[in-house]
Amino acid sequence: MIGQSLMDLWQGFGVALQPHNLMWSFVGVLIGNLIGVLPGMGALSAISMLLPLTYSLHPIPAILMLAGIFYGSQYGGAIGAILLNLPCHPPHAVTCLDGYPLTKQGKGGTALGITMISSFFAASFGIVVMIFASPLLVSVAFKFGPTEIFSIMLLGLICGGTMSKGSPLKGIAMTLVGLMIGLVGTDVNTGTARFTMGLIELSDKVELVALALGLFGVTEFLRSVNRMEVVAKGVKMRLRDMRPSKAELKQSFFPMVRGTLIGTLFGAMPGTGPTITTFIAYAFERKISKTPERFGHGAIEGVASPEAASHSKTQVDFIPTMSLGIPGDAVMALILGALLIQGIQPGPQLITEHADLFWGLIASFWIGNVLLVILNVPLIGIWVKLLQVPYRYLYPAALFFIAVGVYSTNNSLFEIGEVLIFGLIGAVFVALDFSVAPILLGYVLGPMVEENFRRALLLSRGDMMVFVQRPISGGFLAVCAFLILTQLFFAVRSGQRKKMAKLRPVTPTAIPVVEEG
């Protein structure tokens, strides 16, 4: 099987290195890198803004480009975090803790160099895991019927809702809201129009791009208008500055390996957001360090480990998305949506039916990561200059790109209205401390969840026990139950802690609380 995988991978390189595909991969990492640097624009807004552009492309270059945007924007985020202490993207917030002190000590270049090395190492490891894990997963997934698919999707939804950020209850609520938005439109089984409010435009579902850009674009602008203050001072960066010394390399090697493993582990679990992954990697590194007091004052390990974790997670995240059709987080949900728009149904049959796409994508990951390392050296200077563009010029321009992008998906002005509505809804939710990312997960999975739920019960003649009795499905449900119980346990325990804390004051932790993309 391994030999077969390597053969397939070889062919994948053939696909990814075709000039046309290579070009789109390049465009993807470049634009992703650019948008990743900009404050307030993460992978989610980058992918949703450029999604319409891929409609006219062949599926392979389209998906290569989207994947490129994804990991390109991650590299970009680290730049602002380290050089300017701007955690533009939540996963990089933890990188600021040690990255910025390093910059102040004049070692910002080294921090970026280490970031690049650990990112590349971690991504490569994640890719290797993907090559060997996906075919295994697929051989299991072929045994799945509607019952199993429903249970594993339920697991994905619970993970996505409870584990990403903040209160698990609120995450679940947002997932449910997303599932409901997914219901809008015509019921496939009976043709009944549901929740369309009599609007013909809504009978064909809510538009994915409109939903994503409303929630992650407009909501963000509404939140930061007149509040975002970017003061970036001139930072010069030369190639020479970025080369870490031998001692620094040695110091960050094991943190890098540990971060990679943590990221891989969390990537395999659907629903754990990138932010939580980087935080855990950082906390772990600080815990096992012999000199924990250095953390927060420019410890290079505090940069290497979380950056490695976020990059291996990014790659491993693609495994459940591509081979089971179950996205782990909102970004993956968007990529899944893009595949569906291209007429490709992600799932176990994807690897066999679209072998060129799957292995081409994996090969492009490697090529893209190499491109990023090469690009980053000359581009960092430009990106830093770009950070000095004031927010007050950025967001009106971005609004225009959103409007035109959404219009071009279906040549419909109605969908731009949808963007506004979802932007306002998102702003209300965010103001009430809800995180909007699970909505996208619920929206993408919703129709599939309902379909499989109905089909499973049709086959079992209405016997709900079928979900528990079938072993694979029962196993997934047991994990679901376990997750909910542990969440309850932690909730109760933190409640007790709060009572204890009232009796004696505790020192606040150094780690800031941020929210998931």
Added chain:
Amino acid sequence: MRNLINKYNKDYYGGGLMMLLGLGAVVQGRTYNIGTLSKMGPGFFPVALGTLLMLVGAAIALTAKNSASAAEEKYVRPEWRGWICIALSIVAFVVLGKYGGLLPATFAIVFIAAMGDRKNSLKSAFLLSSAMVAVCVVIFWWALKLQFPLFQWG
């Protein structure tokens, strides 16, 4: 308003909103055929989701953080000017896009949105929106051949 927010913390509103949304889904879902477990109608899933959301909403409100921690939260002044301008700019794009064409719509969305920021002057907003009009013509109309007339009447 400030006292109200401190006194009743956000989770009451959040939980209440979720219960309201859930109720709405149940009420609307009941108008579709619910069917039976073995042969579900289009109303089954909406009603089930709505019920769940109501329960979760109730749980959010019940487990709301105690008022002490809510009082610590800083009261943030609403940013009306920014919000109204952003909302209006999108509406303007839709309306002008339908009755005026791509160019007026582009100018309007950038100009109105830019006016939402207190630091933008009329002049800088005008320059920015003019620049975006140029970008729009070159990239979307000329290079990407967007199906959207530059000008149209009615």
